[in-house]
Amino acid sequence: MKAIVHDRYGSPDVMEFRDIEMPVMTDDDVLVRVHAVSLNRGDWIVSSGSPYVLRLVFGLRRPKHLVPGRDVAGRVEAVGAKVTRFRPGDEVYAENDFGTLAEYTCVPERLLEMKPANLTFEQAAAVPVAATTALQAFRGRLRPGHEVLVNGASGGVGTFAVQIAKAAGARVTGVCSTRNTGLVRSLGADDVIDYTKDDFTRGERRYDVILDLVGNHPLSALRRTLTPTGTLLLSSGEGGRWFGPMRRILRALAISSFVRQSLRPVSASGNHLAELKDLIEAGKITPAIDRTYPLSQTAEALRYLGVEHARAKVVITVHAAEAG
Structure with missing residues (x-):
């Protein structure tokens, strides 16, 4: 599959668009066909490796995880043996631990939620973090x-x-x-x-x-x-x-x-996507999106986010949202 990878810290130019192996599911995972990902300030921090103290978490000499990205919205492609809440074809969104800037990503079931019905995949991807x-x-x-x-x-x-x-x-x-x-x-x-x-x-x-x-x-x-x-x-x-x-x-x-x-x-922990879904479907929250970029232009999108002070959310589109 196509993915964004980074194997060293630095400017957004360290982000490379290339072919890698598909992720491997565990019994508790859901394989998601990614339609959209949004970028966050944390993605800039992880790619730059600054402040240095955070490398204790993300990797001392190089990023611990090859594929960055946390926010995701897409369709369930397959489910692990212990997954009970989702099935192939479900439209979902999540705040994953890492690995969403790719055509497919594995998400633990506990982090996943059904996508708000009144949002596009791009809008839904802008929500989680x-x-x-x-x-x-x-x-x-x-x-x-x-x-x-x-x-x-x-x-x-x-x-x-x-x-x-x-x-x-x-x-x-x-x-x-x-x-x-x-x-x-x-x-x-x-x-x-x-x-x-x-x-x-x-x-x-x-x-x-x-x-x-x-x-x-x-x-x-x-x-x-x-x-x-x-x-x-x-x-x-x-x-x-x-x-x-x-x-x-x-x-x-x-x-x-x-x-x-x-x-x-300010700290964020736990999965609150069901609560946010209720607020969104009630019309109390609507995501605001500044710009969208294709997956291949993630480095440019990250530069816009971190250097040019993007407003609202910057979203990466991956697979087109086909009907059905």
Whole structure:
């Protein structure tokens, strides 16, 4: 089969489009014929190998997994002997551990879910990692009427965060650049701040929850923008090639132990695709896609995502979605 492979760290140019062997299923696996894959910031991090500390997870000298990619949507081609929930022909989507940037991928049954009926394969592929991150960030932290600010509202996670916060009954302010204000407003944001014109940390308004997906403000400034018992959720920030945003996150956790405000990192774990499917089919969440690329142009797509600051989601198309 055709696949994207990377056997060393570096720029997107390390991504090669070539023939490899088909994946081998275990009894608990589902073989998926891939129709679409979406790229995430994590794919850029894995391919670049930076920050270096993450190589302890992804491979010290070279990537541990030859085929990258996590988000996927497609049709079930075959199922393992112990699989009970799926059968060939089912339209599915998943957040896989790795290996989705290929014509076929093996997904453990526990990570798979039926595709939302009202989404195309391209739209469904845009959901898993980004929407799960946003859903988990807000879990147990939102109440109707809460004032919520999403810094980085036009990005992959941000576009879902705006919609999930609105679905929870919050009043949402999105922060983005001038060219993306229309997009963020169309997703349901009550207010939109153009960061090229205004600095939300210098205003008088206070927020119950701030989701910081950019990391372009000091912790002290973000804390001033919170209510006295507000919550700051962090998922990004500068910190050098060794530790990246981890230094900032650890500092936030240390501060949180001594103040009434809650300062926490954003983390995503577990399979929440059934919950997201319900929200999508109820019309409360709609994926936003910036651009699509064929599988052979994955390196170009990754460069656009990481260097040119793509808005919303970038999707890779693989097999065409045939009828039936």
